[in-house]
Amino acid sequence: MSLLQISGVNKHFGAVQVLNGVDLTVEAGTVVGLVGDNGAGKSTLMKTITGIYAVDGGDVQFSGESLIGVAPGARRQRGIEMIYQDLALCKQQDVAANIFLGREPVKWAFGFLPGFVDKARMDEDALKMIARLGARIPSIHRPVGMFSGGQQQTVAIARALTFNPKLVIMDEPTAALAVREVESVLKLIRQMRDEGIAVILISHRLNDVFEVTDRIVVLRQGRIEADLQTRKTQMREVVSYIVGAH
Amino acid sequence: MSSTDMIAPTSGWRQLQFFFDSKLHVRLESIIVLVVLGVAMSVLSPYFLSVSNFLNILLATSTIGVLAIGTTLILCSGGLDLSIGSILGLAGVVGAYFCVELEWPWFMAIVGALGAGAFAGFVNGQFITRLRIPAFIVTLGMLGIARGIGLIIAPNGGAIYGLPGPVIYLGQGRPLGIPSPVIILAIAAVLSHYLLAYSRFGWHTLAIGDNESAARATGISVESLRRKLYTISGMMAGLAGLIFMARVNAGDPTAGYTYELTAITAAIIGGTSLFGGKGSILGAVIGALIMGVLQNGLNLLAVQSYYQQIAIGAVLILAVYIDQLQTGKEKKA
Ligand SMILES: Nc1ncnc2c1ncn2[C@@H]1O[C@H](COP(=O)(O)OP(=O)(O)O)[C@@H](O)[C@H]1O
Ligand SMILES: [Mg+2]
Numbered sequence: 078m079s080l081l082q083i084s085g086v087n088k089h090f091g092a093v094q095v096l097n098g099v100d101l102t103v104e105a106g107t108v109v110g111l112v113g114d115n116g117a118g119k120s121t122l123m124k125t126i127t128g129i130y131a132v133d134g135g136d137v138q139f140s141g142e143s144l145i146g147v148a149p150g151a152r153r154q155r156g157i158e159m160i161y162q163d164l165a166l167c168k169q170q171d172v173a174a175n176i177f178l179g180r181e182p183v184k185w186a187f188g189f190l191p192g193f194v195d196k197a198r199m200d201e202d203a204l205k206m207i208a209r210l211g212a213r214i215p216s217i218h219r220p221v222g223m224f225s226g227g228q229q230q231t232v233a234i235a236r237a238l239t240f241n242p243k244l245v246i247m248d249e250p251t252a253a254l255a256v257r258e259v260e261s262v263l264k265l266i267r268q269m270r271d272e273g274i275a276v277i278l279i280s281h282r283l284n285d286v287f288e289v290t291d292r293i294v295v296l297r298q299g300r301i302e303a304d305l306q307t308r309k310t311q312m313r314e315v316v317s318y319i320v321g322a323h
Numbered sequence: 324m325s326s327t328d329m330i331a332p333t334s335g336w337r338q339l340q341f342f343f344d345s346k347l348h349v350r351l352e353s354i355i356v357l358v359v360l361g362v363a364m365s366v367l368s369p370y371f372l373s374v375s376n377f378l379n380i381l382l383a384t385s386t387i388g389v390l391a392i393g394t395t396l397i398l399c400s401g402g403l404d405l406s407i408g409s410i411l412g413l414a415g416v417v418g419a420y421f422c423v424e425l426e427w428p429w430f431m432a433i434v435g436a437l438g439a440g441a442f443a444g445f446v447n448g449q450f451i452t453r454l455r456i457p458a459f460i461v462t463l464g465m466l467g468i469a470r471g472i473g474l475i476i477a478p479n480g481g482a483i484y485g486l487p488g489p490v491i492y493l494g495q496g497r498p499l500g501i502p503s504p505v506i507i508l509a510i511a512a513v514l515s516h517y518l519l520a521y522s523r524f525g526w527h528t529l530a531i532g533d534n535e536s537a538a539r540a541t542g543i544s545v546e547s548l549r550r551k552l553y554t555i556s557g558m559m560a561g562l563a564g565l566i567f568m569a570r571v572n573a574g575d576p577t578a579g580y581t582y583e584l585t586a587i588t589a590a591i592i593g594g595t596s597l598f599g600g601k602g603s604i605l606g607a608v609i610g611a612l613i614m615g616v617l618q619n620g621l622n623l624l625a626v627q628s629y630y631q632q633i634a635i636g637a638v639l640i641l642a643v644y645i646d647q648l649q650t651g652k653e654k655k656a
Binding site: 127129148149150151153154159161165166167168169170174178179180181183186190192193194218236 | 341345517521522523526527529530533534536537538539540541542543544596600601650
């Protein structure tokens with residue numbers, strides 16, 4: 078049984094058919110690169126996995142169970158995390174608030190008042206997570222909107238990794254990063270694979286995709302154009318599939 | 324210390340700001356404005372500095388303070404509630420109607436006022452989240468509707484007099500020498516402060532005001548949260564209506580006219596952002612006190628109330644302008 082099994086997924090926005098019978102499977106502990114032109118439907122496909130969009134037809138199964146009708150929060154609980162292209166951060170809140178958004182641990186204050194958010198524990202875990210990612214953040218108590226693009230990216234990645242995910246979807250995670258930061262994201266992806274986590278990486282940087290993936294899937298105009306073993310293909314072939322010249 | 328450890332903000336002023344913001348959940352600037360205003364008033368008027376005048380200010384602040392608390396929660400979520408002044412009036416009429424016209428037991432005044440307020444807020448929330456009509460329009464509509472219903476319920480559109488003693492005590496009593504409305508405001512403030520600053524409910528409220536789609540993606544049920552917030556805002560307006568009714572010993576359908584203006588102003592000078600994602604309940608109370616001191620001072624200086632309306636409006640516009648500058652800085656990519 079595959080970890081993720083997408084079959085025959087359709088999705089349209091108004092008159093525009095964005096996804097056309099997409100099939101895709103992802104096994105645990107593998108890294109799949111998802112590539113395609115702008116507007117090919119990559120982000121939309123990923124959002125049908127996280128539950129932001131409901132599919133019009135087809136099925137999305139995770140660990141053998143259908144996700145149709147399951148809310149985004151419940152999908153996260155099952156182990157699906159996504160780092161969105163726009164990062165989806167609350168810019169006026171601090172690092173811990175963002176990392177734990179929707180999953181804040183609570184404690185009893187003074188031993189008898191219930192329901193207090195456990196800020197101390199969140200800060201501690203946030204620091205650990207940032208350190209594990211090898212990133213630098215000036216102060217975790219500042220609103221994340223005051224950070225650089227790379228630092229914000231770190232926060233978004235930390236949020237995806239803090240709750241032991243089974244599948245991590247990364248939508249253009251290196252677009253805003255400096256070279257050194259790109260390297261650490263690629264290292265992180267390999268580390269996740271070694272821990273048995275499945276990763277779907279969307280990127281325009283084909284060099285990066287070739288460097289870390291096991292498979293490369295090409296999406297073109299809402300259809301799967303090719304599904305290739307990274308070891309057995311070349312940049313030229315992938316590009317020709319992307320532009321539809323194969 | 325590792326590189327990711329918190330680095331103390333540079334200057335002493337920044338440090339102090341940071342301490343007030345993150346530990347006390349209130350803006351240092353709001354407190355300074357209140358103190359400066361108090362000092363200015365005591366220089367301008369010999370009557371300002373007295374215990375009885377302070378109690379006057381607190382008493383006058385309690386109604387606006389309760390409204391500003393509900394407004395703060397709404398603004399933090401990126402919403403807006405313009406109907407609170409009208410709901411205040413409606414709540415007082417319903418409460419008075421229950422225990423005077425219908426001769427139900429006194430506590431039904433409380434049930435009626437809070438219930439009417441909560442129900443009006445609930446209706447706001449339904450229209451805003453289910454029919455996706457902008458909050459500005461729905462609550463502007465409710466501003467008219469609630470006022471109209473209050474005028475219909477009250478006989479000949481006039482006030483309902485003759486409330487039972489226990490209800491009047493809620494407005495005019497002085498347990499331990501402190502006016503009851505001030506105690507009610509304090510309790511509402513403490514509970515709401517916990518809610519906004521320390522509970523998941525409050526954190527999610529800030530999150531949906533900050534970035535709604537991000538909050539939704541993490542699994543927060545945005546619509547259901549908004550419905551609760553509008554219901555709470557309505558209930559707070561109902562509580563303010565109860566206090567007002569008890570203070571003047573009448574359910575007056577014209578009560579609370581333009582109070583939304585003062586309450587929103589109080590919330591914003593208390594450090595709550597009109598654009599969502601940031602706010603403080605203690606700030607709302609301080610903001611209400613600033614408005615109270617301002618009005619009290621202008622009264623002592625015998626400034627006509629028309630000019631006071633102008634002052635409140637001007638303060639609102641200025642406060643939002645400052646908020647805009649600040650939020651622009653923080654929301655930058
Ligand atoms: N929420 C939406 N409403 C309407 N159209 C959308 C929406 N999201 C995406 N689209 C359209 O769907 C197509 C695919 O978009 P997207 O999935 O973002 O592509 P990609 O991520 O591959 O660049 C584009 O034509 C885009 O304009
Ligand atoms: Mg995209």
